[in-house]
Amino acid sequence: AQSVTQLGSHVSVSEGALVLLRCNYSSSVPPYLFWYVQYPNQGLQLLLKYTSAATLVKGINGFEAEFKKSETSFHLTKPSAHMSDAAEYFCAVSDSGNTGKLIFGQGTTLQVKP
Amino acid sequence: EPEVTQTPSHQVTQMGQEVILRCVPISNHLYFYWYRQILGQKVEFLVSFYNNEISEKSEIFDDQFSVERPDGSNFTLKIRSTKLEDSAMYFCASSEKSPGTQYFGPGTRLLVL
Numbered sequence: 001a002q003s004v005t006q007l008g009s010h011v012s013v014s015e016g017a018l019v020l021l022r023c024n025y026s027s028s029v030p031p032y033l034f035w036y037v038q039y040p041n042q043g044l045q046l047l048l049k050y051t052s053a054a055t056l057v058k059g060i061n062g063f064e065a066e067f068k069k070s071e072t073s074f075h076l077t078k079p080s081a082h083m084s085d086a087a088e089y090f091c092a093v094s095d096s097g098n099t100g101k102l103i104f105g106q107g108t109t110l111q112v113k114p
Numbered sequence: 115e116p117e118v119t120q121t122p123s124h125q126v127t128q129m130g131q132e133v134i135l136r137c138v139p140i141s142n143h144l145y146f147y148w149y150r151q152i153l154g155q156k157v158e159f160l161v162s163f164y165n166n167e168i169s170e171k172s173e174i175f176d177d178q179f180s181v182e183r184p185d186g187s188n189f190t191l192k193i194r195s196t197k198l199e200d201s202a203m204y205f206c207a208s209s210e211k212s213p214g215t216q217y218f219g220p221g222t223r224l225l226v227l
Contacts, residue, residue, distance in 0.1 A: 101147065
């Protein structure tokens with residue numbers, strides 16, 4: 001069965017600092033991987049996705065993620081944090097079956113300090 | 115840009131009552147999903163729907179739950195007899211293909227008293 005682990009339920013960075021949110025997955029087949037962001041009291045917005053093309057994926061708002069098969073990781077990074085990046089971030093893997101359901105990690109709350 | 119919409123945004127109901135949550139997926143999408151997120155927890159898959167039938171459901175999706183696509187645009191989730199533990203945010207999502215990128219609606223926050 002596929003699974004996702006996000007290391008660190010809370011991450012705090014200073015404005016302008018590097019953001020690194022960790023995600024490891026378990027999958028017996030090549031996965032589709034996603035990062036979603038959830039701002040307070042809002043729905044899930046797609047940040048970026050990996051679908052077996054380039055291993056370095058660029059998304060919206062300056063975020064990017066690198067797929068590393070050897071490490072089964074898909075960490076999310078941003079060179080310089082903005083206050084507006086404060087939100088909850090979810091890593092998800094798409095089920096290998098035909099239904100394509102998403103399996104989510106526990107989420108990481110990003111706090112950005114001035 | 116096309117988006118998934120959900121109504122109502124908030125619903126308060128008494129335990130044992132029936133609720134229907136409504137979703138309008140993106141028009142050319144063929145795969146539809148419901149997820150829920152209990153406060154402070156992760157997003158959990160409930161059910162997937164394709165070609166007018168359920169393609170997969172989770173253990174959470176018991177006999178109290180049902181889904182329907184009554185017309186060409188709406189996709190509904192019905193909870194027949196709500197329980198306190200059904201209180202959660204319910205998200206609808208749709209995708210053009212499977213597996214593929216799922217686009218989420220803003221959610222319906224359900225509170226069961």
